[in-house]
Amino acid sequence: MAHPAAPTHAAGASAASESSEQTGLWSWLTTVDHKRIGVLYLYTALFYLMVGGLEAALIRTQLAKPNLHVVSAEFYNQLFTMHGTTMVFLVVMPLSAAFFNYLIPLQIGARDVAFPRLNAFSYWVYALGGLFITLPIFFSVAPNGGWFGYAPLSGPTYSPGFNMDFWVLGLQILGISSLAAAFNFITTIINMRAPGMTLMRMPMFTWMSFVVQFLVVLAFPVITVALFFLQFDRFFGTQFYEIGAGGDPLLWQHLFWIFGHPEVYILILPAFGLVSEVLPTHSRKPLFGYNVMAYSGIMIGFLGFGVWAHHMFAVGMGPVADSIFSVATMLIGLPTGVKIFNWIATMYGGSLRFPTSMKFAIGLIAMFTIGGISGVMHSSPPSDMQQTDTYFIVAHFHYVLYGGAMMGIFAGIYHYYPKMTGHFMSETLGSWQFWLNFVGLNLTFFPMHFSGMLGMPRRVYTYDAGQGWELFNLMSTVGTYMLVLAGIIFAVNFFRSRNRGPLAGNDPWGAPTLEWSIPSPPPEYNFAEIPEVTSRYPMWDLKSPERTAGIQHSHADSATIADAHAVPMHEETVRKTAKELGIPMPFNTFKPFCVALGIIIMLSGLIVLHSGHFALAMTTMLGGTAFMVGSLYAWLTSPLE
Amino acid sequence: MTVSSAAAAAPGAHEAHEHQHYTTTGLDNRKVAIWAFIGSECMLFASLISTYLIYKGRSVVGPFPHEAWTSPSGQKFGAILNIPVTSASTFVLLMSSLAMVLALAAVENKGKPGYEGLLGSSKFWLFATAAMGATFLGFQAYEFTSFVHEGLTIKTNLFGSSFFTLTGFHGTHVAVGVLWLMSLLFMDMKRGLGPKDTLIVDICALYWHFVDVVWIVIFTLVYLIK
Numbered sequence: 001m002a003h004p005a006a007p008t009h010a011a012g013a014s015a016a017s018e019s020s021e022q023t024g025l026w027s028w029l030t031t032v033d034h035k036r037i038g039v040l041y042l043y044t045a046l047f048y049l050m051v052g053g054l055e056a057a058l059i060r061t062q063l064a065k066p067n068l069h070v071v072s073a074e075f076y077n078q079l080f081t082m083h084g085t086t087m088v089f090l091v092v093m094p095l096s097a098a099f100f101n102y103l104i105p106l107q108i109g110a111r112d113v114a115f116p117r118l119n120a121f122s123y124w125v126y127a128l129g130g131l132f133i134t135l136p137i138f139f140s141v142a143p144n145g146g147w148f149g150y151a152p153l154s155g156p157t158y159s160p161g162f163n164m165d166f167w168v169l170g171l172q173i174l175g176i177s178s179l180a181a182a183f184n185f186i187t188t189i190i191n192m193r194a195p196g197m198t199l200m201r202m203p204m205f206t207w208m209s210f211v212v213q214f215l216v217v218l219a220f221p222v223i224t225v226a227l228f229f230l231q232f233d234r235f236f237g238t239q240f241y242e243i244g245a246g247g248d249p250l251l252w253q254h255l256f257w258i259f260g261h262p263e264v265y266i267l268i269l270p271a272f273g274l275v276s277e278v279l280p281t282h283s284r285k286p287l288f289g290y291n292v293m294a295y296s297g298i299m300i301g302f303l304g305f306g307v308w309a310h311h312m313f314a315v316g317m318g319p320v321a322d323s324i325f326s327v328a329t330m331l332i333g334l335p336t337g338v339k340i341f342n343w344i345a346t347m348y349g350g351s352l353r354f355p356t357s358m359k360f361a362i363g364l365i366a367m368f369t370i371g372g373i374s375g376v377m378h379s380s381p382p383s384d385m386q387q388t389d390t391y392f393i394v395a396h397f398h399y400v401l402y403g404g405a406m407m408g409i410f411a412g413i414y415h416y417y418p419k420m421t422g423h424f425m426s427e428t429l430g431s432w433q434f435w436l437n438f439v440g441l442n443l444t445f446f447p448m449h450f451s452g453m454l455g456m457p458r459r460v461y462t463y464d465a466g467q468g469w470e471l472f473n474l475m476s477t478v479g480t481y482m483l484v485l486a487g488i489i490f491a492v493n494f495f496r497s498r499n500r501g502p503l504a505g506n507d508p509w510g511a512p513t514l515e516w517s518i519p520s521p522p523p524e525y526n527f528a529e530i531p532e533v534t535s536r537y538p539m540w541d542l543k544s545p546e547r548t549a550g551i552q553h554s555h556a557d558s559a560t561i562a563d564a565h566a567v568p569m570h571e572e573t574v575r576k577t578a579k580e581l582g583i584p585m586p587f588n589t590f591k592p593f594c595v596a597l598g599i600i601i602m603l604s605g606l607i608v609l610h611s612g613h614f615a616l617a618m619t620t621m622l623g624g625t626a627f628m629v630g631s632l633y634a635w636l637t638s639p640l641e
Numbered sequence: 642m643t644v645s646s647a648a649a650a651a652p653g654a655h656e657a658h659e660h661q662h663y664t665t666t667g668l669d670n671r672k673v674a675i676w677a678f679i680g681s682e683c684m685l686f687a688s689l690i691s692t693y694l695i696y697k698g699r700s701v702v703g704p705f706p707h708e709a710w711t712s713p714s715g716q717k718f719g720a721i722l723n724i725p726v727t728s729a730s731t732f733v734l735l736m737s738s739l740a741m742v743l744a745l746a747a748v749e750n751k752g753k754p755g756y757e758g759l760l761g762s763s764k765f766w767l768f769a770t771a772a773m774g775a776t777f778l779g780f781q782a783y784e785f786t787s788f789v790h791e792g793l794t795i796k797t798n799l800f801g802s803s804f805f806t807l808t809g810f811h812g813t814h815v816a817v818g819v820l821w822l823m824s825l826l827f828m829d830m831k832r833g834l835g836p837k838d839t840l841i842v843d844i845c846a847l848y849w850h851f852v853d854v855v856w857i858v859i860f861t862l863v864y865l866i867k
Binding site: 220 | 666701803824
């Protein structure tokens with residue numbers, strides 16, 4: 001397929017002339033530039049996607065036929081636990097974070113996030129925490145109690161080994177990263193918008209990210225507390241999850257799912273935001289029902305806190321609680337349905353193009369709808385009683401997370417790759433990847449509905465022949481191999497196109513928002529001059545005003561602009577250095593990395609404690625704490641720019 | 642509301658920080674962030690307090706917070722919580738909030754009439770706030786030690802686990818606040834804090850008051866209500 005819009009000029013070609021601080025390993029370890037941190041998130045998360053994908057491939061190989069023993073049962077437990085943990089915490093959330101980092105400042109017309117060094121800290125905590133929780137699998141001591149680590153199963157009595165120690169501490173570490181990032185992005189979106197960029201003019205991706213940050217801020221403290229209880233039970237002998245001492249076996253489940261259900265929306269809303277950027281661009285038509293799209297995102301986030309116990313219908317909470325949570329869950333179908341219909345209405349009557357990003361975006365609409373509908377099915381407790389803990393549930397959440405979140409993220413990668421690198425990805429390889437993905441994911445996950453309905457429990461190590469599960473399992477395994485192949489094609493495309501892809505100009509897709517007004521890749525300061533925003537679609541106002549004629553505008557009038565640097569909307573084509581323009585840039589710094597490392601060392605002390613070396617454990621913990629506090633003080637007392 | 646009127650509504654923000662960048666709301670970024678942080682902390686303490694309340698009365702062995710208990714082996718334990726002592730430490734912590742307010746006022750109005758001498762000194766009030774916070778921590782250390790001597794540890798029963806975890810988390814927050822105040826005090830001694838430093842003291846004050854409010858909730862729900 002031809003590229004929809006030929007590059008208008010080759011501003012991206014001059015990207016190589018960066019200052020010396022912008023190259024080399026040290027510059028990556030010390031960077032505080034939101035775009036470079038976004039790229040770090042992207043590469044790291046794609047690495048973990050490979051890890052999580054290999055784990056999935058091993059799981060499916062083990063289940064290809066009845067009574068196989070490809071891996072041991074114990075290792076299988078580690079595989080499914082780490083597959084879930086990796087994909088949720090190390091892949092989908094950080095891929096979303098890659099886009100938060102890269103796009104939010106560009107979309108709202110800012111030069112960086114509110115706290116650039118805190119941003120670097122978030123990334124390093126994630127990267128080091130990811131290693132902390134992933135490396136044990138090479139020593140066969142990876143977490144093995146399921147990705148939602150139900151206590152008391154994950155407590156000291158039933159999981160005495162080191163395995164769940166790594167899970168408890170690893171999640172605690174990753175939570176720090178998410179929380180720090182959320183405070184940063186909330187502040188950025190509230191406080192760093194360009195003049196004229198009102199909330200109701202923000203691009204839909206920024207809107208959905210805004211909602212997600214509030215979900216993180218309110219949901220993560222709950223799992224933090226649940227993990228602290230588990231940590232204290234495991235390391236200090238408390239009795240929070242000890243049933244014999246009167247502990248409530250549902251305490252963990254409630255705390256976990258009060259976090260866990262908003263987490264579902266933390267995973268999906270950024271993908272919703274990305275396709276809300278892709279669809280209008282390639283339909284060449286404004287997003288249908290912008291206000292309702294924003295409100296429905298808020299509604300989803302709000303209702304997301306009131307439905308956690310639908311994960312627990314099988315525990316016997318009684319008819320009143322079951323009914324309330326069932327109705328609340330069905331309610332969430334409304335704002336989500338609104339989004340689906342608005343995307344379809346955005347395309348309706350548009351002048352459509354189908355580059356790979358558009359294929360993935362439409363793929364999300366279709367696949368997420370299937371997952372959404374099976375979700376409504378088990379919002380009904382009687383129906384859920386048949387489906388809970390079977391492969392039907394596995395089918396459901398892979399349709400929403402792979403068919404939804406990952407499809408949306410792939411749409412985002414293909415859409416924003418030209419902005420990030422200055423080059424297009426190959427559309428031919430993109431098409432191959434999309435269709436293999438599309439067929440592969442349906443072949444993998446659709447048969448799971450049937451194996452689940454026939455009673456196949458999730459997480460089961462193997463199964464006997466003659467229960468009607470063989471064909472469905474074989475199909476799922478073949479489908480998984482197709483997904484692996486699609487992943488390899490994506491990797492080839494991703495790395496080859498960085499230098500070989502055709503050049504993309506500022507605005508390769510003819511897209512409507514601010515990030516397309518600046519060169520690709522953007523200069524370190526993003527905007528040489530902060531533009532004044534007068535509508536939701538500034539770039540279309542500039543280039544194809546007929547598309548935005550029906551949308552409310554304010555007049556560009558420099559006299560009313562609060563910031564003296566703001567200028568009327570324009571496209572930036574000349575690339576100068578920050579120095580030439582007199583824009584102060586934050587210093588690179590290694591201190592956020594040191595603080596992150598200190599936290600990891602401090603918490604590793606607890607693993608040492610578990611191994612019985614009291615003195616060494618205390619040394620590690622106190623040493624880590626001292627290193628963290630010292631680095632933190634050095635950070636806080638050194639100037640930003 | 643237009644951007645310009647939002648910025649005009651908070652002119653002080655620009656005066657106080659000459660080097661501060663333009664912001665949409667006119668507020669400093671750090672001020673917005675601390676409110677988001679406090680929102681998050683609310684959920685942290687809500688989870689801890691809820692767990693304490695859910696586990697109230699569920700311990701299968703004593704000692705208990707408000708009732709005496711005789712163990713199967715005949716050993717007698719009194720009610721654990723010592724309300725008079727904790728009332729005293731609560732009073733100290735509440736008074737520290739007053740000192741914090743005065744410290745902020747002293748920084749904000751440094752050099753103005755009415756802010757002379759010891760009672761107008763930000764150093765004195767920052768020190769007083771930190772000292773009262775430290776006194777509260779001293780009371781807590783005494784309380785924890787005496788409970789352990791009376792036979793209640795974090796391992797004894799659900800009450801011990803949830804009580805020590807909840808109050809321990811609060812105490813850790815107080816300790817962080819004391820360190821923060823001492824750092825401000827150190828800056829004040831080294832270079833002197835003035836009106837342009839209002840913001841950094843204000844942020845610390847918001848945190849400090851929040852930690853105080855949480856203690857009022859804990860004191861009421863854990864100590865006063867039987």
